Amino acid sequence: xxxxxxxxxxxxxxxxxxxxxxxxxxxxxxxxxxxxxxxxxxxxxxxxxxxxxxxxxxxxxxxxxxxxxxxxxxxxxxxxxxxxxxxxxxxxxxxxxxxxxxxxxxxxxxxxxxxxxxxxxxxxxxxxxxx
Amino acid sequence: xxxxxxxxxxxxxxxxxxxxxxxxxxxxxxxxxxxxxxxxxxxxxxxxxxxxxxxxxxxxxxxxxxxxxxxxxxxxxxxxxxxxxxxxxxxxxxxxxxxxxxxxxxxxxxxxxxxxxxxxxxxxxxxxxxxxxxxxx
Numbered sequence: 001x002x003x004x005x006x007x008x009x010x011x012x013x014x015x016x017x018x019x020x021x022x023x024x025x026x027x028x029x030x031x032x033x034x035x036x037x038x039x040x041x042x043x044x045x046x047x048x049x050x051x052x053x054x055x056x057x058x059x060x061x062x063x064x065x066x067x068x069x070x071x072x073x074x075x076x077x078x079x080x081x082x083x084x085x086x087x088x089x090x091x092x093x094x095x096x097x098x099x100x101x102x103x104x105x106x107x108x109x110x111x112x113x114x115x116x117x118x119x120x121x122x123x124x125x126x127x128x129x130x131x
Numbered sequence: 132x133x134x135x136x137x138x139x140x141x142x143x144x145x146x147x148x149x150x151x152x153x154x155x156x157x158x159x160x161x162x163x164x165x166x167x168x169x170x171x172x173x174x175x176x177x178x179x180x181x182x183x184x185x186x187x188x189x190x191x192x193x194x195x196x197x198x199x200x201x202x203x204x205x206x207x208x209x210x211x212x213x214x215x216x217x218x219x220x221x222x223x224x225x226x227x228x229x230x231x232x233x234x235x236x237x238x239x240x241x242x243x244x245x246x247x248x249x250x251x252x253x254x255x256x257x258x259x260x261x262x263x264x265x266x267x268x
Contacts, residue, residue, distance in 0.1 A: 035162040037169075037211060053209035056172050063164060084153050096153055097160020105164060106171060106254050113175050114266050 004029040004050035011058040015065060018120055023069035027061055038064040040071070043079050055112040063105035066123075070098065073128040100127060165211070166224055170246070171255040172210035173223040178241045178259040178266075180206060181231065186264045191239045197231045225253075238262035 002010070008029040016024060025040075029050040033039055037060035038048035046064035050057060071082035074090075087096035107121040180201055185191045192200050198219050207213040215222040222228050227246030233239055243250075243257045250257045260268035 035158070035165060037165045039161060049211065051208070052211045053172070053176070056168060056210060059168060063168075083157050084150060087157060088153050093153065094156060095160060096157045097163070102160075102164045102167065103254055106167060109168060109171060109175075110255070113179070117266050 004031070008048055008050055008057070008061065011054060012061050012065075014058055015062045019062075019065075019123060022065050022123065023072050025065065025068045027064070040064055040067040040079055040082075043077050044068070045079075055109055058112060059105055059109040062108045063101060066101045066104060066126075067098070070101070070126075070128045167253055167255070169210050169212045169224045170227070170248075170253060173206075173212075173214055174229070174241075174243050174255070174257075174259070176206045176209050177201070177221065177229055178261070181239055181241060182261045182264060182266070185239070185261070190236065191233050192231075194231055194233055234260070234262070238267075 005028075008027055012027045015022065026045045028045065028047045030047045031049070031051065033047055033049045036049075037052070037056065038046055040046050046061075046068060048057065048060045048064060052060075067082070068077070071077055071079060071086070074086045075081035083096070087098065090096075091098060104121050104123065104126075107118070111118045111120050181192060181197065184200070198221060201221075203214050203216060203221065212224050215226075220228050223243070223246065225246035225248045227243050230242040230244050231239065232242075238261060240258060240260045246253075258268065259266060
């Protein structure tokens with residue numbers, strides 16, 4: 001029987017296969033992340049809810065890894081600088097959360113469900129580039 | 132000296148308040164992604180369930196009783212949040228319901244209708260069309 005963390009590791013592995021160059025933080029399985037499906041909580045660490053379908057959980061992992069990837073590029077990986085300085089400066093104090101990361105997360109979920117119709121989202125042209 | 136202390140305390144309080152505000156707004160953004168993913172998941176899972184009926188039986192469910200034929204408890208586990216159900220109508224996290232139509236017996240269209248959020252703010256399609264078991268639109 002697969003444990004919650006083993007499940008997260010498996011799905012995180014799928015993200016790594018699809019995006020070998022994407023930032024690869026520690027991904028910790030949590031039962032309930034409250035009003036989030038996942039969260040970038042500290043340098044190099046994200047939490048992700050392990051309940052839900054494979055596609056929703058994998059999309060949540062992908063979304064959080066994109067945040068870390070952007071933080072690696074913009075703030076040297078610092079979660080505090082990313083959340084309190086970069087995001088408000090880049091996206092405005094009233095909505096300090098990257099809309100591109102939302103859009104690509106939804107695109108990824110779309111691809112996982114309908115791979116014949118929707119290609120894997122391309123992350124080569126993200127505004128911050130990838131490392 | 133007292134004035135300087137007051138200014139420093141005021142500045143400290145202002146910085147602290149700003150940090151809490153940014154934290155709150157960032158959380159709100161992250162929560163919004165979560166809700167969009169839930170709503171898209173709910174829409175997708177209903178559509179896939181209707182399509183899987185075709186794959187199993189060779190025909191699509193009738194329009195009159197499609198909601199009675201779906202076991203929501205099975206679908207509820209897949210999207211972090213349960214669907215709401217009133218009077219045999221399903222509603223998603225934003226209060227939208229679904230309109231189901233058969234297309235010439237070999238296809239189906241599912242439309243997401245009347246949610247609290249404007250569809251253009253949600254970043255996902257509001258119509259899914261399947262023909263012969265495959266998504267075409």
